[in-house]
Amino acid sequence: MTAAMEMPRVQECAASSCSYNHTNNCHAFAITIGSSDHAHCHTFVESPVRGGLDQLIAQVGACSRSDCTHNSDLECHAPGITVGGGTDVADCMTYRGR
Numbered sequence: 001m002t003a004a005m006e007m008p009r010v011q012e013c014a015a016s017s018c019s020y021n022h023t024n025n026c027h028a029f030a031i032t033i034g035s036s037d038h039a040h041c042h043t044f045v046e047s048p049v050r051g052g053l054d055q056l057i058a059q060v061g062a063c064s065r066s067d068c069t070h071n072s073d074l075e076c077h078a079p080g081i082t083v084g085g086g087t088d089v090a091d092c093m094t095y096r097g098r
């Protein structure tokens, strides 16, 4: 049996209009990053429903930005990431092109 791997945490998220954002922390279980032209947070959602669980801080579940220095096999290996406004209101600010 393999040990469960720790996924990178979302250390801070400035997208305060997102339903998963409570006081600049993301409370989704895991988020997905990536799109063809920038490191977009695909978990971002504006909804009247409050999202996530207060006891959780989100992890990066998957990232399709294979051109990022932190990306290997479409997984993020950064120690942690921050999310905020970039091309969109919610993008990975830890993205670094190779």
Ligand code: SF4
Pocket (backbone or CB within 6 Å): 033, 039, 060, 063, 064, 065, 068, 069, 070, 071, 072, 075, 076, 077, 078, 081, 092, 093, 094, 095, 096
């Ligand atoms: S740091 Fe790079 S690999 Fe990690 S989530 Fe952001 S864009 Fe993806």
